[in-house]
Amino acid sequence: VTKKSLGEVQLAAWKSLLNAHAVAVGAIETRLREAGEIPLTWYDVLWALRKSGDDCCLRFRQLQDEIVLSRSALSRLIDTLAKAGLVKKQTCAKDARGLDVELTEKGHKALTSAWPIYSAGITEHFARQLTAEECQQVARILGKVAELTPTCRNT
Amino acid sequence: VTKKSLGEVQLAAWKSLLNAHAVAVGAIETRLREAGEIPLTWYDVLWALRKSGDDCCLRFRQLQDEIVLSRSALSRLIDTLAKAGLVKKQTCAKDARGLDVELTEKGHKALTSAWPIYSAGITEHFARQLTAEECQQVARILGKVAELTPTCRNT
DNA sequence: AAAGATTGAGAGGTCAATCTTA
DNA sequence: TAAGATTGACCTCTCAATCTTT
Numbered sequence: 001v002t003k004k005s006l007g008e009v010q011l012a013a014w015k016s017l018l019n020a021h022a023v024a025v026g027a028i029e030t031r032l033r034e035a036g037e038i039p040l041t042w043y044d045v046l047w048a049l050r051k052s053g054d055d056c057c058l059r060f061r062q063l064q065d066e067i068v069l070s071r072s073a074l075s076r077l078i079d080t081l082a083k084a085g086l087v088k089k090q091t092c093a094k095d096a097r098g099l100d101v102e103l104t105e106k107g108h109k110a111l112t113s114a115w116p117i118y119s120a121g122i123t124e125h126f127a128r129q130l131t132a133e134e135c136q137q138v139a140r141i142l143g144k145v146a147e148l149t150p151t152c153r154n155t
Numbered sequence: 156v157t158k159k160s161l162g163e164v165q166l167a168a169w170k171s172l173l174n175a176h177a178v179a180v181g182a183i184e185t186r187l188r189e190a191g192e193i194p195l196t197w198y199d200v201l202w203a204l205r206k207s208g209d210d211c212c213l214r215f216r217q218l219q220d221e222i223v224l225s226r227s228a229l230s231r232l233i234d235t236l237a238k239a240g241l242v243k244k245q246t247c248a249k250d251a252r253g254l255d256v257e258l259t260e261k262g263h264k265a266l267t268s269a270w271p272i273y274s275a276g277i278t279e280h281f282a283r284q285l286t287a288e289e290c291q292q293v294a295r296i297l298g299k300v301a302e303l304t305p306t307c308r309n310t
Numbered sequence: 311a312a313a314g315a316t317t318g319a320g321a322g323g324t325c326a327a328t329c330t331t332a
Numbered sequence: 333t334a335a336g337a338t339t340g341a342c343c344t345c346t347c348a349a350t351c352t353t354t
Contacts, residue, residue: 006274010282013290016297017281021176022223027304041344060315068177073345075316080344097314097353119161125304126172127165134296135168141289142171149182149280196322215337228323230338235322252331252336 017142020126028121037114038086041069045077046086046111049103056103059092063101068151086110172297175281183276192269193241196224200232201241201266204258211258214247218256223306241265 029040038046048066052058064074078101081087086107092098103111127135184195193201203221207213219229233256236242241262247253258266282290 005271006278006282007287007290009287009290009294010277010285012294013285013297014277014281016294016301017172017176017179019223020297020300021172023301023304023306024172026223026306061313068174068181070346071315072317072347076344079316092314095314095354099315116160122165122169123161126169126300127161128303129299130165130168130296132162132164135162135164137292138296139164139167139171141285141293142168142175144284145175145281146171146178148283149178151178151181216335225324226337227325227339231322234338247336250332250336254337 024122024125027125028118031121032114032117035117037117038110040118041077042081042086043111043114043118045074045081046103046107049087049101050108050111056108057100060099060101081107179277179280182280183273186276187269187272190272192272193265195273196232197236197241198266198269198273200229200236201258201262204242204256205263205266211263212255215254215256236262 025040032039044067045063048063049056049058052062060074060078063078064071067074069077078087078089078099082089084106086104088102088104090100090102092100130138180195187194199222200218203218204211204213207217215229215233218233219226222229224232233242233244233254237244239261241259243257243259245255245257247255285293
């Protein structure tokens with residue numbers, strides 16, 4: 001090994017994160033595609049809208065806080081979702097600079113229809129051989145990681 | 156929550172994986188870019204070559220087993236690396252269908268030069284607040300995940 | 311000028327089809 | 333015909349510049 005200053009143990013943990021993510025996400029995306037369901041990115045956005053409250057409507061800005069994408073990528077993604085009829089774009093009433101994004105009925109259905117495949121994928125490609133305790137440990141430990149870097153996106 | 160069949164605990168673990176990965180990888184890529192070093196994907200390929208043995212040379216096919224990319228993506232990436240002078244492409248002597256990919260001197264240097272930034276990134280954005288024991292737990296648990304799905308790439 | 315969102319250019323990814331050698 | 337790798341068409345991401353409303 002060519003280095004020091006970062007221990008072997010830390011490095012092994014890091015590699016396991018990269019691998020586990022690549023393998024599990026890849027497999028789940030494939031399942032979704034083969035089942036004709038929406039991809040994970042779409043799911044995340046629609047889910048953020050559904051859980052946002054009664055009207056399932058969020059400002060672009062707020063969506064941005066939930067989704068790990070650059071501003072431009074999110075802007076294009078919302079366009080795509082709107083074209084697919086899963087969300088509806090509306091200029092914000094209170095501030096015409098803003099954009100309101102609302103989940104449509106079709107969007108609700110897409111979310112509901114994708115969940116069985118998605119959850120089966122999580123089970124099969126991630127949770128299958130983990131005990132409940134191990135899941136708790138992972139959640140606790142990786143939770144700390146997310147706090148380390150406040151997910152600062154571009155200007 | 157709209158579902159059952161996958162427990163809350165498992166779901167929380169899954170989300171923590173997605174988040175930790177996105178945040179840490181994003182931050183590290185930014186650091187590398189700002190420091191003028193090679194991106195993570197390039198690092199992975201060059202590293203696979205370096206660790207492959209004395210001549211730092213691998214068949215395309217073997218590289219594929221180490222790298223999480225589709226065949227075509229890897230093909231283009233190797234082209235890019237060759238144009239940048241970091242690897243050298245050679246038709247394989249024993250089987251003219253094959254491609255040998257060799258790490259160049261410049262490739263070695265790029266790897267060496269990027270490591271301090273990369274390792275500092277891993278420390279700061281991932282390992283910083285984790286104990287050695289937690290790292291071991293993560294490595295062990297996420298290691299199981301990677302085994303679940305044999306990283307089958309496209310035909 | 312600043313905040314909110316979009317757009318243009320370029321990099322890099324995927325699948326499916328193709329070319330080449332065994 | 334199969335194995336190894338490349339190419340074409342298309343999609344999505346990023347950064348930087350731009351447009352619009354405050």
